[in-house]
Amino acid sequence: MKIYLASGNAHKAAELGTLAAASGVAVSIHSAREVGGMPAVDEDTGTFIGNARKKAVALLPLLPPGAWALADDSGVCVDALDGGPGVESAYFAGPQGDARANLLKLRDAMRGVPAELRGAKFYCLLLLRGPAGEEFVFEGACTGRLLEEPKGGSGFGYDPLFVPDGFAESYAELGDEVKNRISHRAHAWTALAAWLKGRPLDNGRPVES
Secondary structure: OOEEEEOHHHHHHHHHHHHHHHOOOOEEEHHHHHOOOOOOOOOOOOOOHHHHHHHHHHHHHOOOOOOEEEEEEEEEEEHHHHHOOOHHHHHOOOOOHHHHHHHHHHHHHOOOOHHHHHHEEEEEEEEOOOOOOOOEEEEEEEEEEEEOOOOOOOOOOOHHHHOOOOOOOHHHHHHHHHHHOOHHHHHHHHHHHHHHHOOEOOOOOOOOO
């Protein structure tokens, strides 16, 4: 089964490719670059599922026959910010989608917030859309807390500020091996992989039993 990722984010493509390879599912993850690149999409629906659907729908017409589109919409949801930046995580510091600016804006927004109120979670929604409009949604989350200052050089986005429950290091300090086991995206992929394993394949796509 061929799945094309509806994203121009190389980090997401690499992470999902690693997760797919380790899951034992007969799928291959392909970058949108292989079909000319991800079309521009205004992520303006105000919901994770709405944004993911727009991305999958935009990519699907460019794909080879029988291929599926996989869209990821994710973000960090902070207790002290009433769940924000949430669905606006990618554009928290403005429409340019500057990851570094987003990170620093969140750091600054949390200035002075005591440790006991710095709870947060990373949330991921994966939307798999087929050539006939079939659509399936899988979710994952990782709870933790925010640091006062970014730490670590790996990962991307808000990773340097986020410490998952049960760890003392940030996502960006833990490294890919650990992150790919505990992350919000890993949990969402695990749900998708379990769904695929529970259904037979017909002409390269999952079908209902």
